[in-house]
Amino acid sequence: MANGLLQLEVGDTLEQEASEVFSQLGLDLPTAVRMFLIRSVQVRGIPFAVRLSQDDYSADDAIAAMRRMSEAAEAAGISDMSLDEINAEINAVRSGSGI
Numbered sequence: 001m002a003n004g005l006l007q008l009e010v011g012d013t014l015e016q017e018a019s020e021v022f023s024q025l026g027l028d029l030p031t032a033v034r035m036f037l038i039r040s041v042q043v044r045g046i047p048f049a050v051r052l053s054q055d056d057y058s059a060d061d062a063i064a065a066m067r068r069m070s071e072a073a074e075a076a077g078i079s080d081m082s083l084d085e086i087n088a089e090i091n092a093v094r095s096g097s098g099i
Helices: 010-022 029-043 059-075 084-097
Strands: none
Touching: 010 029
């Protein structure tokens, strides 16, 4: 099998950090890249999970959610319950005795 030359550009820092990681595994950078390519062919795709971050929330979303919960508590007449009252209600439900 003939060898081909694969060139890619990466930042110096990334190359150095990756080389250090692979060195600790007993690999050099070209071997690690070959392993990635071989595994990609074997699985017919990228050999690790690629997904978008699930951290797609914002502080504004959190504030809006808190406002909705506060409004729901007011509508239910429970917005002024003390912590002791809340815990007593939770315990009553857990014990099956109701409220």
